Each structure stands twice: as structure tokens, then as C-alpha cells.
Amino acid sequence: EVQLVESGGGLVQPGGSLRLSCAASGFTFSTYGMHWVRQAPGKGLEWVSSISGSGDTTYSADSAKGRFTISRDNSKDTVYLRMYSLRAEDTALYYCARDSLSGSVGYAFDIWGQGTMVTVSS
């Protein structure tokens, strides 16, 4: 079964940092681009960051640039989102998603995890 399982969320103080993980299974991880998408409570979807299958190309939203870093370990079938200098407005459910086309990054998101909640509050 194709599956994505996120972890690493929690409560963090403003200015703090957190590392999210997304463990993949059921497909050839290294051939797919991967993404992080977030959803603030009661709000819509916001794309955060993407990484190619090899890991050599990354993209980030302006809201994430300079504060969030996406990376992957293909030996562990895992993608990460390292978040620094967190703000209250980063509070959201963070989803990991797979690109829908093998060998691509930025096509569509066909497999989603259940998300991990990040709460930034003092």
C-alpha cells in the first residue's frame, strides 16, 4: 500500500525550531518529487516546499524562504522539513504529499499523509 506518515509536530514557542519527517512506503521513493503543504485551522491549503526525487532541486514559498529547509534521505525513504524562527502564523496542519508523476516535481499531489500539527505559541 502506498502510504505517507508524518511526524514531528508539536507545540513550540515563537522563535523556536522543529523538524518534521514524512516516511514513505509502497513505492520507489527516490523517483518521486515530494512536497509539504500546510493548512491553518479553518483555512485553505498553502503550498510550502518541494524537492525533486534526487534531492538536488528544491522550491519554497516566500513564507518559507530563509526559515524552512526541505531535504530527503532516499536511503530511508523519508522527506524532512526543518523549520526555524517559527511564528504564530506558521501554526497549521502540515501535510506531506507525493508528486503524481514519477520523475517530476510540481505536477500534482496524488498521495497525501494525514498531517502533523504544528502549534506556535508561548
Place this chain on the structure above:
Amino acid sequence: EIVLTQSPATLSLSPGERATLSCRASQSISSYLAWYQQIPGQAPRLLIYDSSNRATGIPARFSGSGSGTDFTLTISTLEPEDFAVYYCQQRSSWPLTFGQGTKVEIK
């Protein structure tokens, strides 16, 4: 950044009726548009990619059309499980962007 504007914000319909959802892009995105369904408490699900292609396992009552700046998602006959929030998303250029969503609710 390409802005996607969805309308209406809320659509109130009864099961068995036809639903027509709109997504307008701030500039041409060719056919590079996807649609997602999100049921409360669940992760989004890919319905349509590249404007009109149904994703794997998506029922035929869901169809997409459009190109350039104007796109439509049609649900031909609403089933009880179709009442949800629908988002469009463009892949024409970075940053990838989503519309704000259309809620399809039971009338």
C-alpha cells in the same frame, strides 16, 4: 505569483443535483490545473489533473474542463459523499498556488 479565484465560496445543493465549480487564474496557465476534494477531518484527495484528466479511482461523475484562465469542475449527480470542500491548484509556475476553496453543502 499566480492567483486562483474560486467561485462561488459556497454552493448549496441537494443530492442528485449537478454541481458546477469555477476556478479563474490571474494569468494563463494553459491546462496546468488540478482539483482536489477535502472532506472535513481528512487529507485532500486528487480528483483531476491537467484540467480534464481524472485521477486513479475517481468516479466518472467528476469532470474538469477549461484552459487558459477559466476552469470548471463539474459533478454530474451529487452523491452524499461529495459534500466537501474543493480546491483548485496550478502547476504552471512556481510558487505552486491553490484557490481558496468552494464548499459544497447540503441544501
